[in-house]
Amino acid sequence: MSAARVVGHTVETLTAEISRIVAERQDLRAAGASGDALEENRRRLAAAQNELSQLLIARYLPKSASA
Numbered sequence: 001m002s003a004a005r006v007v008g009h010t011v012e013t014l015t016a017e018i019s020r021i022v023a024e025r026q027d028l029r030a031a032g033a034s035g036d037a038l039e040e041n042r043r044r045l046a047a048a049q050n051e052l053s054q055l056l057i058a059r060y061l062p063k064s065a066s067a
Contacts, residue, residue, distance in 0.1 A: 011059060014052045021045045 009017070025041045 009051065009055065011052065011055050014048060014055060018045065018048045018052065021048060 021041065021044055025038070025045065028037055028041055
């Protein structure tokens, strides 16, 4: 897994990226990929989902009245 991280995702672009990672996972499973390949894909998927959660929180969490 690459240590580089793409900066500047939006909710929409990250949702598209998650869809791409899921499709890749389905292809890996259909091709009988190794456990290591599936694990690397799972980690990328989990990281993308975590980042999506953070973006959604930032978008919809009410701003503090004192800010």
